[in-house]
Amino acid sequence: MRAFAIAALPVLAFAAALPLAQRAQAQAGKSGQELFAERCAACHVEGGFGTRVLSRRVPEGQAELEKRETLPAALTIAVVRRGIGSMPQIREAELSDADLQAIANYLEKRL
Amino acid sequence: MIILDANRLEQAMQRFAGIVGEENVWRGEEAAHGYKDAFAPRDALSYAPRGAVAPASVEEVQAIVRVAGELGIPLWPTSRGKNFGYGGGAPRMREVVMLDLIRMNRILEVNVEMGYAVVEPGVGFDDLYHYLVDNDIPLWISAPAHTWGSVLGNALERGVGYTPYGEHASKVCGMEVVTGTGELLRTGMGALEGARTWQLFPYGFGPSWDGAFMQSNFGIATKMGIWLMPEPEHTLNLAMAFDRVEDLPLGVDALRPLKLDGTVQANPSFGNIIRNLAVRAPRSAYYQGSGPIPADVLEQARVDSGVGHWNFSIRLFGDKAVNQINAEKVKRAFAHLPYEFEVSEWHRGEPLRGSGSPTPTLGALGVVDWLGGPGGHLTFSPVSPFSGAEAWEQYTTIRGMYEDAGFDYYGGFTAGQRYLNHISMVVFNRNDEEMCARANTLFSDLIETAASKGWGEYRTHTLFYDEVARTYDYNNGALRRWNETVKDAVDPHGIIAPGKMGIWPRAYREGQS
Incomplete structure (x- = not known):
């Protein structure tokens, strides 16, 4: 069984890699919350680098973006595209306008 | 410095758009802010690019290079642009168009038995990590201090990790490269059509060129084999x-x-x-x-x-x-x-x-x-x-x-x-x-x-x-002159990353003098 699995894996691996290549199209079907978890959460959840930095700059309880009382979509978009403080900008080839808008809308509506 | 003529630049951008679609080219402020050095020690926009184009395939890279050569538009390749502290994805100078390879993000092969992967430039360490873990593949990546960057880009910049495979450049085995004239070549055993050992034997036959495409501007790497460490007990x-x-x-x-x-x-x-x-x-x-x-x-x-x-x-x-x-x-x-x-x-x-x-x-x-x-x-x-x-x-x-x-x-x-x-x-x-x-x-x-x-x-x-390159000055800069000789031969239009590692194409050297 193990020998079969090893022999078959390179082919399986190639097949499984294909969705990665098609991500630009596939992302359109994801919700803002899912995209936030996928693209932003590495830094912007509890304990993340972004949350730690923000905790030194914003009122208590506001460092985690998903717990912000107010976070206008336009601000999220501007910060992501231009960068701010310790956060580098993220370009459109890396995060599409549609995906960024979905993330920004998700964060704005968590009022 | 060679200033790009605005009309010629726009002509190139339109032809790039014809290759990759208008949605994958960027101009003006959008390009400058997208590719500036996020942690710049001086005005970041003073060395941010004039434009950017993001191909999704090798064929698109070749087509872009041919147009760039025809119109004399220098390209600055970047894989994911996360080389923070060393300039990120930012170019050496403003008068270039970024060749952004982040959309080429396929993991083309993972061979468990032989312990290697073949990746495109846009594949990040996180991508490869998740791919191996999600598929229960008993191979480990080696990564630098942060994992946002490109597996290929980091190895080509001779990045360092912390496993026994941490000297990343030494784990590269076989590359595919688009040349300055838009041709496609494969290094090592990959030069043999149908090779069965491209990612297994690193040297090939005759001169070995993998090292020459690292920290250089002699070509644009579009695929790379990288050895992965078997998971230890x-x-x-x-x-x-x-x-x-x-x-x-x-x-x-x-x-x-x-x-x-x-x-x-x-x-x-x-x-x-x-x-x-x-x-x-x-x-x-x-x-x-x-x-x-x-x-x-x-x-x-x-x-x-x-x-x-x-x-x-x-x-x-x-x-x-x-x-x-x-x-x-x-x-x-x-x-x-x-x-x-x-x-x-x-x-x-x-x-x-x-x-x-x-x-x-x-x-x-x-x-x-x-x-x-x-x-x-x-x-x-x-x-x-x-x-x-x-x-x-x-x-x-x-x-x-x-x-x-x-x-x-x-x-x-x-x-x-x-x-x-x-x-x-x-x-x-x-x-x-x-x-x-x-x-x-x-x-x-x-x-x-x-x-x-x-x-x-x-x-x-x-x-x-330039400052660091000048310190490598043995025999009146023999290595610099050698690099310039190679550069002029393999990139006759001088369009791939002018000034990368202090290696300038002839037109820029003459302009500088």
Whole structure:
């Protein structure tokens, strides 16, 4: 069984890699919350680098973006595209306008 | 500098759009802000690009290169652009169009039996990590301090990780490259049509070119084979902290024989106290004054934080019984030092965090917040012989220069087999013009002083390519002239990354003269 699995894996691996290549199209079907978890959460959840930095700059309880009382979509978009403080900008080839808008809308509506 | 004619640039952008679609080309401010150096030591827009184009396939890269050659539009390739501290994805100069390869993000093959992957430039360490974990593939990646960057880009820049496969450039096996005329070639065994050993035998037949496409502007890599380490049965970590700064040479000399004879296969890194403190809190938590933190304050911070002036881990990878024998050997080698190792173990099947396998992290970016403002950093990376006395001389020289210029010394020594990569960071506040100016001056002084002592950098920030390249001056710059000869031959239009590593195409050299 193990020998079969090893022999078959390179082919399986190639097949499984294909969705990665098609991500630009596939992302359109994801919700803002899912995209936030996928693209932003590495830094912007509890304990993340972004949350730690923000905790030194914003009122208590506001460092985690998903717990912000107010976070206008336009601000999220501007910060992501231009960068701010310790956060580098993220370009459109890396995060599409549609995906960024979905993330920004998700964060704005968590009022 | 060759200024791009606006009409010709627009003509090129329109033809690029015809190749990749209008949605994958960017102009003006959008391009400049998208590809600027996020941690720039001077006005980031002064060396941000005029445009950008993002192909999704090798054929599109070839088509773009041909148009660029026809119209004389220089391209600056970038994989993911996360080479922070060395300029990110930013070009050497403003008058270029970025060739952004991030959409080429396929993991083309993972061969479990032979232990390798074939990746495109846009594949990040996180992507490859998740792919291996999600598919239960018993191979480990090796990654640098943060995992946002490109597997291919990092290896080509000769990045370093912390597993036995941590010298990434040495694990590259077989590349596919688009040349300056838009042709496609494969290196090593890949030059044989239908080759069955492209990712297995690195040398091929005749001259070996993989190394020539690293830290160079001789071609655009579109595929790369990279060897991956089989998951070990067990890892054993020996962590130690030195209370005294001056114990660095003892540690270096104790480790050297263990690296030379292969007892320690990974790349331990002696990190200084500020490298350790910076991931815990900003500088203001320890000291509110200006200039470098005084020695007595630093000593108190060390005691309060429970860290060392030097902190390092020696991790052993392999069978448990062998690791235990080697751990005893390591302990004996350090027995004359007045410190104890803190030992921890990992067994296959336990969660990977803490195993020594890189897991996705951006924690290392914490350094940019050290000063509490919008931070930036310049990474200075001379190579030291693997000798306590030599490392000490380099450390004291460089630390002294940092402190004379008003900066904290943040750095460490990462062990190769016969060398140490001495990686330090000039951390500055991007909003403080005077501090930025001091950082730039210090960096130039460091390059010059290091060269005068026979220490060369293994890598540098985009803005300092020329200064570092000039220090490699044996026989009146014979290597520079050789690189220029090759550049003119393989990139006759001079369109691939002009100025990368100080290698300028003929037209720019003549323009400069």
